[in-house]
Amino acid sequence: MTLRVRITAALGVVQILTWGSSFYLLAVLAAPIVAETGWPMELVTGGVSIALLVSGVAAPHVARFIRARGGRRVMSVGVIVLALGLLCLSMAPGVPVYLLAWALIGCGMSATLYDAAFSTLGTIFGDSARGAITQLTLWGGFASTVCWPLSAWMVEAFGWRGACLGYVALHLCVTLPLCLWGLPRGAPGAVAHAKGRLKADVRHRLLAFIAVCLTFVFATISVHLITLLTATGLSLAAAVGLGALIGPAQVGARLLEMLGRERHAPIVTQFVATSLILSGVLALWFDAPAGAALIAYGAGNGLYSIARGTVPLARFGAQDYPLVMAYVARPAMFAAASGPVASAWLIGRIGPEATLLALAGLAALALCATGMFQLRACYNP
Numbered sequence: 609m610t611l612r613v614r615i616t617a618a619l620g621v622v623q624i625l626t627w628g629s630s631f632y633l634l635a636v637l638a639a640p641i642v643a644e645t646g647w648p649m650e651l652v653t654g655g656v657s658i659a660l661l662v663s664g665v666a667a668p669h670v671a672r673f674i675r676a677r678g679g680r681r682v683m684s685v686g687v688i689v690l691a692l693g694l695l696c697l698s699m700a701p702g703v704p705v706y707l708l709a710w711a712l713i714g715c716g717m718s719a720t721l722y723d724a725a726f727s728t729l730g731t732i733f734g735d736s737a738r739g740a741i742t743q744l745t746l747w748g749g750f751a752s753t754v755c756w757p758l759s760a761w762m763v764e765a766f767g768w769r770g771a772c773l774g775y776v777a778l779h780l781c782v783t784l785p786l787c788l789w790g791l792p793r794g795a796p797g798a799v800a801h802a803k804g805r806l807k808a809d810v811r812h813r814l815l816a817f818i819a820v821c822l823t824f825v826f827a828t829i830s831v832h833l834i835t836l837l838t839a840t841g842l843s844l845a846a847a848v849g850l851g852a853l854i855g856p857a858q859v860g861a862r863l864l865e866m867l868g869r870e871r872h873a874p875i876v877t878q879f880v881a882t883s884l885i886l887s888g889v890l891a892l893w894f895d896a897p898a899g900a901a902l903i904a905y906g907a908g909n910g911l912y913s914i915a916r917g918t919v920p921l922a923r924f925g926a927q928d929y930p931l932v933m934a935y936v937a938r939p940a941m942f943a944a945a946s947g948p949v950a951s952a953w954l955i956g957r958i959g960p961e962a963t964l965l966a967l968a969g970l971a972a973l974a975l976c977a978t979g980m981f982q983l984r985a986c987y988n989p
Contacts, residue, residue, distance in 0.1 A: 611792075615732060616740050618790025619725050620747025622683070625783050626720040627748060628755020629694060629775040630659065630713050635752070636759035640768040647703060655710035657945040662714030663721075664941030670719045671727060671934030675927075679728025680791035686719025687787055691779040698772035720783075722748065723937040726917035727930035732792060734926040738874065741917040742866045749859040749910065806931035814981040815920060815932070818878075819940035821974040822885060822912055825967050827947025829889075829905070832955060832963075839960035840895055850898050857906025858913075865914055874922045875982050878915035882978050884908030886971035893964040923985060 634641075634653055641652050673682045693712030700706040718724065725744060729737040762771035806812070829836070833854075837847035861884075865877060888905025892898060920932040954963045 612733070612740055615729070615791060616743045616747070618786040619728070619744055622687070622720065622783050622786055623722070623725060623744060623748040624751045624754050625775070625778055626687070626690060626717070627751035628758070629779070630690065630717050630721070631656065632752045632755055633759065633775075636756055636763060637768045637771060640763050644768065647706075651703065652706075655707065655713075657949070658707055658710045659714030659717055660941045660945035662711045663718040664938040664945070666715050666718035667723060667934040667937040667941065668931070670724055671930040671937075674724060674727045674731060675930040678731050678791075678793070679724065680787060680793055682719050683724055683728060683791065684784060684787040686716050686724065687779050687784045688716075690716025690720055691776045691784075692716075694772045694776045694779070698769040698776070718937075722913065722917065723933045726921075727933050728791065730921055730926050730929035730933075735921065737921055737926070738870055738918045739866075741921070742862065742914050745910070745913045745917070746859065746862045746866060748913075749855070749862060753855065806928055806935055808935060811923065811981055811984050812932060812935055814977050814984070816936045816939050818882070818974045818977045818981070819916060819936045820943045821970040821977070822882070823940040823943040824947045824950075825885065825889065825970055826909060827944045828951035828963075828967060831948040832951055835955060836892065836960050836964060837898060840892070840898070842898065850902055853899060853902045854906035854909070857903045858910030861907035861910035862914060865911060874915055874918035875978070875985075877911055878919050878978050879975075879982075881908045881911035881915050882971065882975040885912065886968060886975055889964060889968040889971055893961065893968055919981075 634656055638649065638652050641647065642649050645652075670682060670686075690713055693709050693714075693716055696705060696709035696712060700709055722745070726737075726741055729740045729744065733740055759771055762774045766774065833851050834844065834847045837850060838844060842850070884904045885908035888901045888903075888908060891901035891904065916936070917933070920936065921929050924932050951963060951967075954966060958966075
C-alpha cells in the first residue's frame, strides 16, 4: 500500500465517522430527542446551526495550526473535542448543556471535516494533493449511507443517548488511532515554518463569495427539498424517491473526476460543477423532469466539493493553502448555518417556485464569479 493510499484511506474513514456523528447526526436522532425531552424540534435541530457557526469562527485558528504543525496533531485534537461534545450531548439534562455540547461539536468539526482534511493533504503532498483530495471526497460521499443506518440501529438498541456514546467509542477506538498512526508527523519544512496571516485579495474574496452562494443553495435544498418538490405537484413518496438520486449522482460525478486523472485544470471542474447546479435548479423551476434535474444538481454538488479543495491549491500553492481554505470556510459555514432558516422564511414569504428562482439566481452569481476568478487569474498568474 502506497503512502498516498494509506493516508487517503485513513482520512476517508475519519470523514465518514466525523460527518456521520456531527452534520448528519440529527437526521436520525432529532425525533427521538424531541420524543424524550419534549424540547421543540426547532431548538433540537438548531444544534447543528450552532455547531456550524462555531466551526466557522474556529476555522482560521485551525488553519494556522495545520499550516504550522501539520494535520496529524490538529485532527487528533479535533476528534477528541468532537468525542467530548458527543459525551456532553449524551448526558445533557437540559437545553443549556445540549447547546453547549453542540458548540463543542462545532469546534471538533472545524478540525476534522473536509476543510481540515483538505488542508492536511495539502501540507503532506503539496501541489500534487489534487488526486488525494478527489479520492477523499469519494470516501466522504458515503458518510450518510454508512452512518444513518448505524445511528438508527444504535438508537433502536440503546436509545439516542446510547447512540451518542456509541460514536464516542468509535472516535476513541477508530477515528483517533487513524489520525495518530495513519497521518505523518509534522508538516513539510516550507509549510511548517511559514508564518503570518493571509493577505486576501480579490481572488480570495471571489472564492469565498462562490462558496457562500453555493453553500446556501446546498443547505436550502438539503433541508427543504421535499417541500420544493411536492410544491410542483409530486406526491410525498415520489419526492422522497427522486431525492434519493442526489447521493448516487454526487458519488458518480466524483468517480468520473477521479478517473479523469487530472487531465484538465481544477477551474474547469468548478465551471462544470456550477453550471450543473444552475441547470438542475433552473430545470426544477421550469418544471422539467425532476429526476434529470436532481441528477444534474447532485453531480454539480459532488464536483464542487472537489473544486472547492483543488482550485485554491492549484492557484495559490501549498504554503498558503490552509489559510485560503479557512478564509473560504468561515463565510461558507455561516451560510450553511443560516441557509435553512432563511430559506424557510423565503418559502413562507414568496412561495416554493420563487424560492427556486432565487436559488438559481445565487447559482448564476456563483458561475459569474467563477468566470471573474479565472479572468483575474489570467491577469495575475
